[in-house]
Amino acid sequence: MKNYDLIVCGGGMVGAALAAALGDTALRIAVIDLYKPKLRWPKDSWGIRTCAITRASQHILENVGAWEYMVSRRVHPYSEMHVWDSTGTGAVHFSAADVGEPNLGHIVENRVIQAALLKRLKELSNVDILCPARISALEWGEEQVTVTLEDGEVLTTALLVGADGRDSWVRSQAGITTQGWEYDQTAVITVVRTERHHRDTAWQRFTPEGPLAFLPLGEGRSSIVWSVNPQHAECLLSLDDATFMTELEQAFEHTLGSVTEMAERGAFPLRLQHAKNYIKPRLALIGDAAHAIHPLAGQGVNLGLADAATLAEVISDALQQKRDIGSMRVLRRYERWRKSDNIAMMAAMDGFKRLFGSELPPVRWGRNLGLTLTDTIPPVKKHFIHHAMGMAGHLPRLACR
Ligand SMILES: Cc1cc2nc3c(=O)[nH]c(=O)nc-3n(C[C@H](O)[C@H](O)[C@H](O)COP(=O)(O)OP(=O)(O)OC[C@H]3O[C@@H](n4cnc5c(N)ncnc54)[C@H](O)[C@@H]3O)c2cc1C
Structure with missing residues (x-):
């Protein structure tokens, strides 16, 4: 013992x-x-x-x-951090400079x-x-x-x-x-590279279905956390890479241009x-x-x-x-x-x-x-x-x- x-x-x-x-x-x-x-x-x-x-x-x-x-x-x-609402004009931009x-x-x-x-x-x-x-x-x-x-x-x-x-x-x-309770949302995650650089900014777009985040990594890559309803998540996971990348670009309103590279995908029920x-x-x-x-x-x-x-x-x-x-x-x-x-x-x-x-x-x-x-x-x-x-x-x- x-x-x-x-x-x-x-x-x-x-x-x-x-x-x-x-x-x-x-x-x-x-x-x-x-x-x-x-x-x-x-x-x-x-x-x-x-x-x-x-x-x-x-x-x-x-x-x-x-x-x-x-x-x-x-x-x-x-x-920097930029958060906006897909259903309106409201947005907030936080900068490290704001707090020195x-x-x-x-x-x-x-x-x-x-x-x-x-x-x-x-x-x-x-x-x-x-x-x-x-x-x-x-x-x-x-x-x-x-x-x-x-x-x-x-x-x-x-x-x-x-x-x-x-x-x-x-x-x-x-x-x-x-x-607690189930959120009826699944986070689909991956890492992508985008046409335009993320400018060291954490981006988050809120939609009624759930938030979509692009979080900055090295070499101009971004970590994706895309919260959607479980049926939508299943569908996103079943898509081939090219179609998924196109869906992601659209959901993100082409904010960083097109998605040019992508790692594997994962999913977490929330x-x-x-x-x-x-x-x-x-x-x-x-x-x-x-x-x-x-x-x-x-x-x-x-x-x-x-x-x-x-x-x-x-x-x-x-x-x-x-x-x-x-x-x-x-x-x-x-x-x-x-x-x-x-x-x-x-x-x-x-x-x-x-x-x-x-x-x-x-x-x-x-x-x-x-x-x-x-x-x-x-x-x-x-x-x-x-x-x-x-x-x-x-x-x-x-x-x-
Ligand atoms: C999509 C997604 C995005 C997230 N993004 C963020 C973020 O940006 N920032 C943030 O702060 N948090 C984030 N989180 C939350 C974060 O991932 C978790 O809060 C964190 O992983 C919890 O750490 P933990 O060590 O408590 O548990 P875990 O990471 O779950 O680790 C548990 C450990 O226990 C071990 N284990 C399990 N069962 C047993 C057992 N019976 N005996 C021995 N070992 C066992 C496992 O192997 C594991 O190593 C995110 C979560 C998700 C799902």
């Missing part, structure tokens, strides 16, 4: 960030994942799963020792974030990476959780963290239920989901295991990284005060801190999704006016930019420079 202080189930971006944040502490940590992430891939290939990483998340990734390697692999800063920043954030392939975090974990002597591995049973005791792996190995831990994504196995084993509790004795949920939101403002992993940074801070403080890191007294601080921020962001994203999905004339009129007003009133614009950059609210220490 091997004894740990912390076992993280799920070594995705969020789980790995938590372990990295607690690297170089006295804690013995294990990270368990079903899969072994790839560290290398052909230089000319593009991962179709990408994330818009906010400034707050950039600070977290810097402070846990992953950012420098990410930059050496590939990240793309964007300095060099950029608004970065678009990064998920695999780059994953590889950088894994590389960092490998450097840490207090972290064991167990993957590929699967937990077959959990036994909740007063002082510890006993974790049995499928190969028969038995581990114990003072705290188990569920970072195993939106269909979290740990969450269901802990009997924690979720609330849902809003929130765990009723983030904690129970000796357990905490972080990232998508705790909350899944619509990707329209690219906030999902940013919320997850804030969870990881906050939980790391709560655990570090508890260690200093010689408290039991798996106790409810310690974990309640994490839940209180993150739940309110996450609910506020989820409500905002859900509200935007509904607002832009409505075809009622008064709603259309109101949202177009809202976009125009946001664009023309500098304090309102700055407020939005600070929120979008993750710099508002009660930030954990790791999210500060």
Whole structure:
């Protein structure tokens, strides 16, 4: 039997960030994942799963020792954002210059974030990476959780963290239920190259069916997140490349000219989901295991990284005060801190999704006016930019420079 202080189930971006944040502490940590992430891939290939990483998340990734390697692999800063409504004239343009920043954030392939975090974990002597591995049973005791792996190995831990994504196995084993609903939308994703350069701008066109985003990458490429109804998604996935590219150009009103190259396509059904509790004795949920939101403002992993940074801070403080890191007294601080921020962001994203999905004339009129007003009133614009950059609210220490 091997004894740990912390076992993280799920070594995705969020789980790995938590372990990295607690690297170089006295804690013995294990990270368990079903899969072994790839560290290398052909230089000319593009991962179709990408994330818009906010400034707050950039600070977290810097402070846990992953950012420098990410930059050496590939990240793309964007300095402008342009959002418009397909049903009217309302549009808003955000610029990094409006808030005196060099950029608004970065678009990064998920695999780059994953590889950088894994590389960092490998450097840490207090972290064991167990993957590929699967937990077959959990036994909740007063002082510890006993974790049995499928190969028969038995581990114990003072705290188990569920970072195993939106269909979290740990969450269901802990009997924690979720609330939420299906969006009746599927995000079709790919990476394209366009005739005209994206000008380091994140573009988003809202249609009643769903938003279409072109997010800037290197070499004039853009990451596409096209949210449509599930039948339309199926149809888009079945098209040959040339026809899909033509459909995409039309849906984007030829804003960047024609689409000249395209990677493979993928699809993700979208849902809003929130765990009723983030904690129970000796357990905490972080990232998508705790909350899944619509990707329209690219906030999902940013919320997850804030969870990881906050939980790391709560655990570090508890260690200093010689408290039991798996106790409810310690974990309640994490839940209180993150739940309110996450609910506020989820409500905002859900509200935007509904607002832009409505075809009622008064709603259309109101949202177009809202976009125009946001664009023309500098304090309102700055407020939005600070929120979008993750710099508002009660930030954990790791999210500060
Ligand atoms: C189309 C799309 C676009 C998006 N764009 C953005 C964006 O621009 N910005 C943004 O912030 N967010 C974005 N998101 C959201 C973001 O991808 C997620 O919030 C993020 O991936 C969550 O990270 P996670 O580590 O919590 O979970 P996951 O990424 O789901 O990772 C979970 C990990 O747990 C492992 N695992 C699963 N089950 C088990 C098990 N039983 N045992 C062990 N390991 C297990 C998996 O192998 C995986 O490694 C987007 C999402 C979608 C669908």
